[in-house]
Amino acid sequence: MQHHLILRVITKLLVSTIILFSLYVQFHGDFSPGGGFQAGVIMAAAFIFYGLVFGLENVQRVFPPWIVHRMMALGVMIYAGTGFFSMFLGYDYLDYNAFAPHHPSHGQHYGILAVELGVLVTVTGVMVAIYYAFAGRPPQVSDEDW
Amino acid sequence: MAVKSGTEPAVASHIFDWDFVFGHANYWLFIVLMMTGLYIVVARGNLVKKIVGLNIFQVAVFMLYISIGKVTGGTAPIFPLDMKVDPTVVYSNPLPHVLILTAIVVGIATTSLGLALIVRIKEAFDTIEEDELLLIERKLTAADNREHGPAMGGRA
C-alpha cells in the first residue's frame, strides 16, 4: 500500500479519531445507546484499519499479539473482579450497591463503569485477535501471482 | 390480531385479510429468512456457504426477538434525568435487545470458530467442498478397514 498516499494520510488522521469516538461511546454507555460492546468493536476497527493500510507487521509492532491475548483474559478478570469486590463487601455477586452503600444509584453508576471497562478490553482484544489470526495465515496466492 | 371490517363477509376477510398479512410482516420475514438460512446450511456443499447460511438463520432469530420488543407508540426506554417516570408514557421493551446482544456475540464466536475450522480443514484436506471431503474420509475409512478389518471379520 506504499503508493496509496491519500489512503495513508487519511488513515493516520482517522485512527486517532476512531479511538476517540470509541471512548465517547464507551463513557456515554450508561445513559445513552452505547457501551462496552460497541466501543470495543469500534476501538478494534481502528487497529484493524491501521493493519489493512500499513500491513500486519506494523500494527503488530504497535499492538503486539501477546498483549492482545492477555487483554482478552484481562477484561474478563475486570468483570469478574467487580463481582468479587462486591462479594467481599458482603453483598451478592455483582451487586453494584456495594460500591456506594449510602447512595445506591451512585453505586450502580460505578459498578456499570467498571464492568463496561472489562467488556471494552475483552471485546477489543477478541476482535483484534480474530483479525490477527486470519490475517496472519500465509496466503494461498501470493501478491505477485495475479 | 386481525381486525375484521364490518362490511365484508366473514369468510372472505378470513381468506384474504390484509391486516393479518401486514400486521404479521415481521413473522413472515422471520420465517422466510429462517428457512432460507436453514436451506443453505443443508443444501450447499461449500463449507463457507454453510457458515453463511447459519448466519442468516441466526439473524432471522435476532429479527424475531427485536421485533417483539416493539410496543406500538412506545418510545425509547430511557428514564428522564430526574428519574420521574410519567406513567402515561409507553416505553418499548428493551429486554429482547439485550438478549440479542448476547446472541449476536455468540453468533460472532460461532462464525469465527467455524471459519477457523475451515482454514484448518483447507490446510489438512486441501478442499472445502463437502462432497470431496466425504470422498477423502471414505477413502480413509476404507484404508482403516483394510488395515484393521480382516482381524475382526472384515468390517470396521
Next chain:
Amino acid sequence: MATAEVEHTARTLADHLPVLQILVPFVAAPLIVLFGNRALAWPLAFIASAIAFVISCLLLAQVIDGGFISYAIGGWAPPLGIEYRVDATNALLLFLISGISTVALPYAFTSIRSEVPKRNHTLFYACYMLCFTGLLGVVITGDAFNVFVFLEISSLSTYVLVAQGAGRDKRALTAAYDYLIMGTIGATFFVIGLGMLYMSTGTLNMADLADRIADQGGNRTIRAAFAFIVVGMGLKVALMPLHLWLPNAYTFAPSAVTVFLAATSTKAAVYVLLRFMFSVYQPPFVFEVNTLYFIFIPFALLAMFVASFVAVFQSDFKRMLAYSSIAQIGYMLLGIAMLNTSGLTATVVHMFNHGITKGVLFMGVGALVLRAGSSFYDSIAGLGRRMPLTGAAIVVGGLSLIGVPGTAGFVSKWMLVQAAFENGFWWIAILVVLSSLLAVAYVWRVFEVIYLKEPAADAPRGDPPLPMLIPMLILAGACLWFGIDTQLTIGAAHTAAESLLEGSFGMAPSAAAVTETLGH
C-alpha cells in the same frame, strides 16, 4: 433495589456457594490465559475443579432432602433478575459434572501430553475450564435465557476441544465442524423456542414461566415453543435421529476430552430437557396435549436397538462406545417418557451412573491408545493381559454398561424396568432386557479381544502411568460402590423425581405454597 437505601445484612461465604460453583472454574480460564504459562495451566485448572467439586458436595448435602437454594445475581430479586437455583436434581448433576472433571483432569495431564501438540496445552486447559463452567452453568441456572448462554459457552469450547484431536487424525476437524453446524442449529432452535415463550409470557425466569404457562393453558405459541425447545435440545442430547454428530466427535476427540464429554455434556442436555418438560411446562401440558408418549418412546426404543446394533459391528473400541452412548441416551429418554416417579428416578440415576460408567470405559480406551497407538480391536488384542489394572477397570465398566447386578448400571436399569411395569408397559420392560442383550454382545467382543486373543509379540507391557491409572480405578470403584450403596444416588434422584413431577420447579415459592394448601 437501586432507589431506596436499605439496611443490608452482610452475606457470608456459605450464602455465596451457588455462584462460587460457577465462578471458581470460570475465573480459572482467563487466569490461565493471563499467566500464559504452560506449567501453571494444569495446576490452576485442577485446583479450580477440585474447589468446584467441594462446593457441589456442600450444595448437595443442603438440598438432598428436598428444598432449594435461590441466589439472586447482582441482588436483583428473581422474576426480574437472573437467579441460580439449586435443588436435588441439579445438585446431583453438579456433583457428577464437577466430580468427573476433577477425576478427568489428572488423567488429562498425561493423556493430553501424548495426544495434543505442546503449544496448544495452555489454551487447551482454558477451553476445558470454559466447557466445564458452561456445563455447570446450564445445570445451575434458573433463568431460561441464561441456559442458552451457558449452553453456547460449553458448546463453543467443546468444538475447540474436539478439534484438538487433529494431531492424531485430521478427521477430528471435520467432526468438529459437523458438530458446530448441528450444535448451532440446535441452540438456535432452542433460542427460537425461548423467544416464543417470552412473546407469550413476558418472562424468562423458569419458575415464573411455569406459573404463567399454567395460567394461560396451551395456546399455539406456547406449543410451538415447546416443539422448538424439544427439537433443539434433542440435537444437543443426540436423540436418535439427531445423533449424527456424536460418533465422529467422540471418536476423533483426544481421549481425555472424550472422557469428559461422554460423561457430562449429553447429561447436561438431558437435564435441560427434564427441566423444560417438567418444571417449565407442567407434565399434563406436555404429555396429554402434545402426546409426547408417541414421540419419545419410539425414538428411545429405536436408539436402544439401532445404536446398540451398530455398536456390535464396530471394530474400533472408541467408536463402539460412542454408539453405545447413543443407545444409553435412549434409556434416559425412556425413563422420562414413563412419566412416573420411578421412571424419572431411573432417568436421573442413569444420568449419574452412565456418566461414571462411560467415564471409566473411555479412560480405559485412552490408556490403551497411549500404549498401543490406536483403539482398533486388532491393535489392542490381548492387551488386557499385559495391562492388568486397565483391563480390570474396563471389565468393571463393561459389566456396568450391560447392567450386571452389583454394578451401577444395574441399579438404573432395574429402576427403568420397574417404572415400565408400574405403567403396565410390560413389553417395554422386555425390550429393555433385550437391548441389554445387545449390550452383552458388544461388550463381550471387547472382553474377547483384550483377554482371549493372544497379544502380539511386540505388544506393549505394563499399565499406564499413575496419573492415568488412579482416576480410572477411582471411577471403576465408583461403578461398584454406587451399584451396592444406592443411598446417595437413588435418594437424591427420588427427591428430584418427586419435585419434578410436582411440576413446581421444586421451587417456585408461590407454586410450592399452592401444592401445600392443596395437600392439606
